[in-house]
Amino acid sequence: MKITELLKRDTIILDLNSKSKAEVIDELVNKLDTAGRLSNTEEYKKAIWKRENEFSTGIGDGIAIPHAKTTAVKVPSIAFGRSKEGIDYDSLDGTNAHIFFMIAASEGAHNEHLETLSRLSSLLMNESFKEGLVNAKSKDEILNLIDNQEKVYLQAESNKSLSTEKKTEEKKLILAVTACPTGIAHTYMAADSLKNKAREMGVDIKVETNGSTGVKNRLTEDEISRAAAIIVAADKQVEMARFEGKKVIQVPVAHGIKKAEELINRGLQGDEPVYHHSGNRETPAGDKSEKIGFYKHLMSGVSNMLPFVVGGGILIAISFMFGIHANDPKDPSFNPIAKLLMDIGGGNAFALMVPVLAGFIGSSIADRPGFAPAMVGGLIAANNGAGFLGGLIAGFLGGYSVLLVKKVFSGLPESLEGIKPVLIYPLLGIFITGAVMLLFIVNPVKAINTAMQTWLGSMGTTNRVILGLILGGMMAVDMGGPINKAAFTFGIAMIDAGNYYPHAAIMAAGMVPPIGIAIATTIFKNRFTKEERDAGKTNYIMGASFITEGAIPFAAADPGRVIPSVIVGSAISGALTMMFNIGLPAPHGGIFVIPIVKGNPLLYILAILIGAFITAFMLGFLKKPLENNE
DSSP: OOGGGTSOGGGEESSOOOOSHHHHHHHHHHHHHHTTOBSOHHHHHHHHHHHHHHSOOEEETTEEOOEEEETTBSSOEEEEEEEEEEEOOOOTTSOOEEEEEEEEEETTOOHHHHHHHHHHHHHTTOHHHHHHHHHOOSHHHHHHHHHHHHHHHHHHHHHHHHHHHTOSSOOOEEEEEEEOSSOSSHHHHHHHHHHHHHHHHTOEEEEEEEETTEEESOOOHHHHHHOSEEEEEESSOOOOGGGTTSBEEEEOHHHHHHOHHHHHHHHHHTOSOBOOOOSOSSOOOTTSOHHHHHHHHHHHHHHHHHHHHHHHHHHHHHHHHTOTTTTOTTSTTOOHHHHHHHHHIIIIITTTHHHHHHHHHHHHHHSGGGHHHHHHHHHHHHHTTOHHHHHHHHHHHHHHHHHHHHHHTTTSOGGGTTHIIIIIHHHHHHHHHHHHIIIIIHHHHHHHHHHHHHHHHTOOHHHHHHHHHHHHHHHHHSSSSHHHHHHHHHHHHHHHTTOOHHHHHHHHHHHHHHHHHHHHHHHOGGGSOHHHHHHHHHHHHHHHTTOGGGGHHHHHHOHHHHHHHHHHHHHHHHHHHHHTTOBOOOSSOGGGGGGGOBSOHHHHHHHHHHHHHHHHHHHHHHSOOOSOOO
């Protein structure tokens, strides 16, 4: 059966009048009804909205495919609508939809009908086909375009089947998605680990990376349909709806690095449960605990905040190079360039840090409706002295407030669905979050911040050294994981509170693992393979840039020796910076911000080098010489 046997001229709307999602659904349902395809209009519309409430059928790339299978359909049919201006349809990628196919499947539809309806989704993967639909001048042109594209698709499928029949045994295809909060190191290391191990095992694999520059090597619909299993090694949100009905293995991103062979074998064995999407864009916790869900929400905020921290922080650091007070017009050292840098980095980029943190935590919890309330709460925290801790609270408060509002208003009539995301959720979400923040949160958190700052300021040298020791060790325990990020987050909070000493210890300790390993591969060459020695050279750069994750491949290959070595070196480095009274006003930057530390920059460098050499010598002592280090 052809698609055009289900889509006719009388169910095509070349130019929709609708301006919202609810109006689009009403207009297409009415078109099907007036064409005589429905037996009960209200029941069909109710089925459409039930599906939309589970998960938006705005699949992205300008396309929406609202659909329902119900007894309210008299004749299986498709309605087509087009909006050249575009309509906000809560699409997965956040873009407006221009092309709409409403699919009406009857309850007793036979397989041929269902296969024809599902084929439409495959055709829409073709960019030139979508462009043709947007630019078609008439209903007949649209029908001819669909017929021609369907012929090409069926011929390609036929050729693919013939090719498959010639093979005695088809290799199983394993797919994977890797993602970490920062998208700098773990994401790509996990991808490389999986690909390298699959190559060793002779397994076909494709890995999609969700890194800081966006999604690369995206999995296609065809690949997903053919995959034996899908490995999702992620510590942040990834698109999961596309894996509906597939066998999915969900693990932290670190498992992709450390347990690649185990994950691939699990995929090949085929014993994993079938995945069913919950309607939330976040990777579901599955059998993970709520603690993991909490961490993912937090890391979503931290990862989206990092560009503001890094960019703004380094601009502030450059401003300080002109003089600590060179940005102040009243100071004798005033420099207009320093003021410009400070206005951009501190007055704007850094000012957005807490609201962005809160906004993306809220978005992680409640999807897009959670963003505005949480961000407003974060701004309230930033402007009223609650600082970083207040922003964290605002993020979770905003997200869960919206979830509460969604639950309270879940029983509204279907006709009012369209006003929820544009009126009810933002109005009540912002009010609840703002009211709770101003009435109950801001003042106590401000008092906590003040007390913490007073306590840290009153610490004697011994106590501060112990704090530096602990923070330094935390930076090396999991090198970019939750313990590392907890220490880093604490350091930024202290900068926000005006105490620069903890973060100096944190950055020094974070630089030690990759630099220490790089030194070890240089001095103790007979303890490392040629491949490890080559990787060690890049660790000099990663360590100098404060990218602790450069040590991960070494830790994954030999955790018993590497992890204790880097923890000891990092902890000593953190303690030394405290002992040397070093403060760091910039949250990121590695060697580039050392010139602006508060205290002696040479002593700061010395603290880093001492920790790095301790790590290197411990590795040289613990690791045995290789018989053939080539």
